[in-house]
Every structure is written in C-alpha cells, then in structure tokens.
Amino acid sequence: MADKRITIQATRYDPDKDERPRLQSYEIPFSDDSMVVLDALNYIKSEVDGSLSYRWSCRMGICGSCGMMVNGTPKLTCNAFLRDYWPRPVVVEPLNNFPVIRDLVIDMDDFMHKLKAIKPWIIRRQEIPLGAGEHRQTNEQIDDFRQFSQCINCMLCYAACPVYGLNNEFLGPAAIALARRYNLDSRDQGLKQRLPVIADNEGVWECSFVGECSVVCPKGVDPAKAIQQTKLETTMRFVLPYGNRD
Amino acid sequence: MTNEAQAAPREYRWRMPANWWTRNRHYFLYVVREFTVVPIALWLLWLLVEIKRAGDGPARYSPHGSAAFVVFSVITLVFALYHSYTFLSLAGVIIHFKVLDRPLPSRLIVLAQFALWAVASVVVGFVLIWFAR
Numbered sequence A: 001m002a003d004k005r006i007t008i009q010a011t012r013y014d015p016d017k018d019e020r021p022r023l024q025s026y027e028i029p030f031s032d033d034s035m036v037v038l039d040a041l042n043y044i045k046s047e048v049d050g051s052l053s054y055r056w057s058c059r060m061g062i063c064g065s066c067g068m069m070v071n072g073t074p075k076l077t078c079n080a081f082l083r084d085y086w087p088r089p090v091v092v093e094p095l096n097n098f099p100v101i102r103d104l105v106i107d108m109d110d111f112m113h114k115l116k117a118i119k120p121w122i123i124r125r126q127e128i129p130l131g132a133g134e135h136r137q138t139n140e141q142i143d144d145f146r147q148f149s150q151c152i153n154c155m156l157c158y159a160a161c162p163v164y165g166l167n168n169e170f171l172g173p174a175a176i177a178l179a180r181r182y183n184l185d186s187r188d189q190g191l192k193q194r195l196p197v198i199a200d201n202e203g204v205w206e207c208s209f210v211g212e213c214s215v216v217c218p219k220g221v222d223p224a225k226a227i228q229q230t231k232l233e234t235t236m237r238f239v240l241p242y243g244n245r246d
Numbered sequence B: 001m002t003n004e005a006q007a008a009p010r011e012y013r014w015r016m017p018a019n020w021w022t023r024n025r026h027y028f029l030y031v032v033r034e035f036t037v038v039p040i041a042l043w044l045l046w047l048l049v050e051i052k053r054a055g056d057g058p059a060r061y062s063p064h065g066s067a068a069f070v071v072f073s074v075i076t077l078v079f080a081l082y083h084s085y086t087f088l089s090l091a092g093v094i095i096h097f098k099v100l101d102r103p104l105p106s107r108l109i110v111l112a113q114f115a116l117w118a119v120a121s122v123v124v125g126f127v128l129i130w131f132a133r
C-alpha cells in the first residue's frame, strides 16, 4: 500500500489578488493510516506549496488552534483521520461564520472580544490577602463546573452555530459555557457582573437550541446545555422572590 | 481609524448561504421542529375563536367539527406531543438539582417530569369530561 494517495482540496485566498476564496486540489501520498488532516496540510506546505497558510500548534487536541471545516463539518484537523475519508477527497476550508484572512486562517477577533466580555476569571467582592491561604474547594464543588472548564477555545461550536452565522452579535456557545463555568465555581462571586452580558437579548436568549455546538465540540463541553441552564437560572432569578441573590 | 487599520489587509466576509439548513441533517430537523409550531399556533388561535363563541351563549355556539378539522387537530396533537416530549427530556439535562449535596440523576428528573405531565393530563381530561356532562 506504499503508493496509496489521497486528494486534499484546500481553500486558497490571497486578499491582495483574489476576489473570493477558491479550492485548490493536491494529490499527496497517504503513507500511514495514522495520518490526520493536519499532517496532510503539513505535507503540502513542506513538499508541494509553501505558501499555504493555516494555524496549528500542539498537534494533540489541546491548543485549539487547528479548527477547520473538513468536508463541511467543523473539526480539529489534528484529530481528523484521513482513513475516515479515504478514498473520497477531503475538502478543507476555513471555519464557517468567520471572516477569512488568508487561505485557512480566520479572523478570531470577534471571539476574543466575546471571551473577554464574560470576564472569564474568578471575581471576588473583596480580595483575600495572599497570606490568608488558598480558597478551598471540595471534589463535589469542582464536579459542578468541571465539564464547562474543558473548553480549549477552538471555536468549532461557533462555526457550527447557524444562529451565530446569521447574527454575529450573538455571544455564542463557548463564551456562555465559560461564563457558566465561573458562575458555578464556589470561589467566584462575579455572577452579577456577568449577568448584563449573558442574560441580554444577544446573550442566552438569542439561542434557539439548534444543538449543533454540542455535537461538534471535541471536548464534551456541551455548550448547549450551559446555555439552556443559564436561561433557566436567569429566569428563576427574575421570577422568584429570593431569586436576586448573589 | 488609524493608518494601520486602514492599511489592514482585506478580509473575505463570511455570508450564510440561503440554503444553510439543507446542508446538515441536524439543521434540517431543527428547521422542521421550528415550523411544527405554526400549525399549533393556528390551532390555538382557532381555540380562542371557539371560546369567544362559547362565551356568546349556546345559541351562537357552533363548534367546528368537519373531518378536515379533525385531521388537522390530530396532526397538531402529534406536533404538540413531539414538542412536549423534547421539552421534558431536555429538562432533565438542564435542571440542576441537589439533594443532600448530591446532584439528582437527570433520569429521575425526566421521569418526574413525565409523571407530572401524565397526572396533569388526567386531571385536565377529567375536569373537561366532568363539566361537559
């Protein structure tokens, strides 16, 4: 099977020359069953066309930078095996719903602003001096938010979300999941500061529960669950007499 | 705008294709789910009309009972049951309940929801039949 080959069709877009992105085909050796789509891109870049641009770093599903559309589905390309597509061609495109800077590289500024907007850090009403020791937490308290803390900011969920695709004012899945992660953390007291952003029209209420964010998430974060839970919680705070607690 | 921003390279703006909902089975099912609400809304509007007519006294009350309306009602009922089913199953995932510091298993929450639903249906059915006698 030494000369097995696979066709990769990758998006090319040079903002100085191209009006719109186009697909370019590359036929490359599929020499090893453990090859992933990212390996194919690296092969193209080093052996065929050094100008192909894309992001990657860890090659092990941790850094979250290699997200692209693979045959129409948002995937971490370091975790998408060519053997699952072969002998069909593999179409690699930049993540949907984001502006394209060049080839497979998207502009993620919007996502970065959204992440910052939900204040993804532990907020205390009053900081305790370092000398007072650590904030202790039980395993059960960690279990409350563990799932939502697994996010690697890969943005696959944004690429899968038609609501974000139609209205990019929507705060979006990962940002809301991360807000939930901090709101559920027993050490955090920042809920009231996050509420104006997450309980806004363009926050959780923009979500109409397509659910595709949770399907594509490579880390089992289940942002759709975080969003629906936040809807319930913010409603309860609104309707219950004792709801407006911190 | 700074000079730097002006000199920033052109980006290709993403635009959602009009046929986005045909591109993925989940999107398609989602759109179907959303559209099943339309017949339910129409049926409920009609119910309001019937209530108004009933309020005008027995002489003016003429409930709509054509075969076509019965078929429409049955289809609407199926859609409404489908929505209730998805809503109640989802509730198990969303509701986050602790008893004695332990999270209640979501299966139990879902079961309790369905039990409540059954009880409520029996009560409503009973009241309707009782008063209609």
Ligand code: SF4
Pocket: A150, A151, A152, A153, A154, A155, A156, A157, A158, A173, A174, A177, A213, A216, A217, A218, A219, A220, A221, A222, A223
């Ligand atoms: S929630 Fe999942 S899909 Fe979304 S950015 Fe985080 S890890 Fe990626």
Ligand code: FES
Pocket: A056, A057, A058, A059, A060, A061, A062, A063, A064, A065, A066, A067, A076, A077, A078, A079
């Ligand atoms: S390269 Fe880091 S997640 Fe794929």
